[in-house]
Amino acid sequence: xxxxxxxPDAVFLNIPYDKEFQNLYLAYISGLYQLGLEPFVTSGIPxxxxxxxxxxxxxxxxxxxxxDLSRVEMSVAPPATPxxxxxxxxxxxxTWAKMHPRRHTWFLWESTPRRIxxxxxxxxxxDPYIHTGSVEGVLSELRNAFxxxxxxxxxxxxxxxxxxxxxxxxxxxxxxxxxxxAASVFKDLCFVALNAAxxxxxx
Amino acid sequence: xxxxxxxxxxxxxxxxxxxxxxIPKARQKQLLAxxxxxxxxxxxxxxxxxxxxxxxxxxxxxxxAAR
Numbered sequence: 001x002x003x004x005x006x007x008p009d010a011v012f013l014n015i016p017y018d019k020e021f022q023n024l025y026l027a028y029i030s031g032l033y034q035l036g037l038e039p040f041v042t043s044g045i046p047x048x049x050x051x052x053x054x055x056x057x058x059x060x061x062x063x064x065x066x067x068d069l070s071r072v073e074m075s076v077a078p079p080a081t082p083x084x085x086x087x088x089x090x091x092x093x094x095t096w097a098k099m100h101p102r103r104h105t106w107f108l109w110e111s112t113p114r115r116i117x118x119x120x121x122x123x124x125x126x127d128p129y130i131h132t133g134s135v136e137g138v139l140s141e142l143r144n145a146f147x148x149x150x151x152x153x154x155x156x157x158x159x160x161x162x163x164x165x166x167x168x169x170x171x172x173x174x175x176x177x178x179x180x181x182a183a184s185v186f187k188d189l190c191f192v193a194l195n196a197a198x199x200x201x202x203x
Numbered sequence: 204x205x206x207x208x209x210x211x212x213x214x215x216x217x218x219x220x221x222x223x224x225x226i227p228k229a230r231q232k233q234l235l236a237x238x239x240x241x242x243x244x245x246x247x248x249x250x251x252x253x254x255x256x257x258x259x260x261x262x263x264x265x266x267x268a269a270r
Contacts, residue, residue, distance in 0.1 A: 126205075159254035
């Protein structure tokens with residue numbers, strides 16, 4: 001099967017879908033749109049044996065990917081188990097990028113320095129972006145990873161993020177869910193983030 | 204140093220990205236109304252918190268949703 005065409009503005013977001021990550025999830029969506037990039041996630045992909053194929057296809061269609069491993073840790077609920085989905089998807093991405101370096105570029109994100117060297121020593125030599133668990137950290141590191149001569153200042157990026165964050169409750173109520181990571185909510189968040197970027201950065 | 208790439212995307216993001224989201228027009232209008240209500244609430248309660256873009260009165264309605 002031939003790989004899908006590459007969307008040059010698309011960024012595959014390999015992130016944890018948990019409550020502690022919600023603000024950073026919004027920051028990634030908001031920040032990418034402000035840099036003229038489009039985020040894509042796996043939340044709309046159904047389970048089953050074809051899920052991995054579809055995830056690989058999504059990775060192949062995106063020019064870039066961000067792998068935020070800051071929450072790869074033991075779960076609180078028994079049995080205590082680390083989550084491996086994100087490292088698995090990172091592995092798929094690295095393989096794809098090794099085979100087709102002109103089609104894909106991937107980035108590692110972490111919350112604290114040197115954690116990645118402990119959790120994944122095979123990646124020694126690959127420096128991650130460190131967001132320190134903060135919205136401002138995600139936004140400023142996005143500007144560092146994706147260098148654009150017209151990139152908005154972090155102050156403006158935070159303002160557009162606040163526009164998205166301030167509408168969150170109403171978006172969830174309208175979607176009839178409290179699950180921020182639902183596929184339909186992702187589309188709504190993208191729509192609001194995109195409009196917020198157009199408002200803050202000039203239309 | 205982490206790797207970085209130079210990009211030349213369109214800033215602000217183009218309306219074609221709205222179309223690619225494939226959100227029904229009715230839902231787009233709901234979302235724009237939600238954004239406008241939030242802006243009005245902020246403008247009434249604490250105008251100093253309005254961002255530069257909103258203070259300048261930028262239109263919330265995107266062209267694709269208005270069609």
